[in-house]
Amino acid sequence: xxxxxxxxxxxxxxxxxxxxxxxxxxxxxxxxxxxxxxxxxxxxxxxxxxxxxxxxxxxxxxxxxxxxxxxxxxxxxxxxxxxxxxxxxxxxxxxxxxxxxxxxxxxxxxxxxxxxxxxxxxxxxxxxxxxxxxxxxxxxxxxxxxxxxxxxxxxxxxxxxxxxxxxxxxxxxxxxxxxxxxxxxxxxxxxxxxxxxxxxxxxxxxxxxxxxxxxxxxxxxxxxxxxxxxxxxxxxxxxxxxxxxxxxxxxxxxxxxxxxxxxxxxxxxxxxxxxxxxxxxxxxxxxxxxxxxxxxxxxxxxxxxxxxxxxxxxxxxxxxxxxxxxxxxxxxxxxxxxxxxxxxxxxxxxxxxxxxxxxxxxxxx
Numbered sequence: 001x002x003x004x005x006x007x008x009x010x011x012x013x014x015x016x017x018x019x020x021x022x023x024x025x026x027x028x029x030x031x032x033x034x035x036x037x038x039x040x041x042x043x044x045x046x047x048x049x050x051x052x053x054x055x056x057x058x059x060x061x062x063x064x065x066x067x068x069x070x071x072x073x074x075x076x077x078x079x080x081x082x083x084x085x086x087x088x089x090x091x092x093x094x095x096x097x098x099x100x101x102x103x104x105x106x107x108x109x110x111x112x113x114x115x116x117x118x119x120x121x122x123x124x125x126x127x128x129x130x131x132x133x134x135x136x137x138x139x140x141x142x143x144x145x146x147x148x149x150x151x152x153x154x155x156x157x158x159x160x161x162x163x164x165x166x167x168x169x170x171x172x173x174x175x176x177x178x179x180x181x182x183x184x185x186x187x188x189x190x191x192x193x194x195x196x197x198x199x200x201x202x203x204x205x206x207x208x209x210x211x212x213x214x215x216x217x218x219x220x221x222x223x224x225x226x227x228x229x230x231x232x233x234x235x236x237x238x239x240x241x242x243x244x245x246x247x248x249x250x251x252x253x254x255x256x257x258x259x260x261x262x263x264x265x266x267x268x269x270x271x272x273x274x275x276x277x278x279x280x281x282x283x284x285x286x287x288x289x290x291x292x293x294x295x296x297x298x299x300x301x302x303x304x305x306x307x308x309x310x311x312x313x314x315x316x317x318x319x320x321x322x323x324x325x326x327x328x329x330x331x332x333x334x335x336x337x338x339x340x341x342x343x344x345x346x347x348x349x350x351x352x353x354x355x356x357x358x359x360x361x362x363x364x365x
Contacts, residue, residue, distance in 0.1 A: 228256030
């Protein structure tokens, strides 16, 4: 699936007739339909009256839908980008309403959806319920969903939930949280909890009990990704350790600092692969030590560079002391070259038989 925005193709349409024909007649070049402040400015910058700007924007989106033919779509709606919108000639409420009317009619073709919400930012143009009421009732083909910066909870029994997504496979929640007062994930419908196999949770400022609640609501996941966003995530967290059973978990990916309180709550099955990814800040090696995750993992894959604080192997060895099922450790080439002998000595002293490998492990995708 192409990651290029159709707007970036417009200049290429005028190179020659051949280019024009190729671009216009390739549906995969028109599947990324993006609504954000940058696209709105680029599309309408040459016009001044509001009606003309709305017409120009809608004409562009209709062209994308028409040229994509029957191909699956990737819809991106970045409401946060409009939080400081100052173009008085373009009514955002009208733009969103008309945009949603156009793409809602093609709900059966939505395969990926990225929604960057407003959070609780002052001056937000669109509240969560206003937006949810304009989404389709069902997204039958949706397989990947990413929601960023959603902190506006469902408050009333008749509040609209996210559309039914019976085939959703991958869910990413970044700086997003659900109904804190009710203590449950009320934003999604039950079908989502059972269909999702790949769950990613990301935070840029704090890890909380709500992250545990999300994990507990998705017992069928095969892959769990936990990551910190940016370098400023505090080492403080507001988590009460509990027990979360994930019987189908096969792959755990960690990037950045993930608190031990969160990791110690996960009760995984045996034969687990753990990948610790590269991070500019603190990694999760230390917080993994002593958890049930380490006790059950059979493969540890370290995707760490020389810039991380893992230059000393001591924290890795501390981790390995509580990994009785370990069969293989994958190291990046620079690290393997510098500490392989130390690893071999550690294995000999503790009677371990795991393999030391270089390169990428064959992990589930």
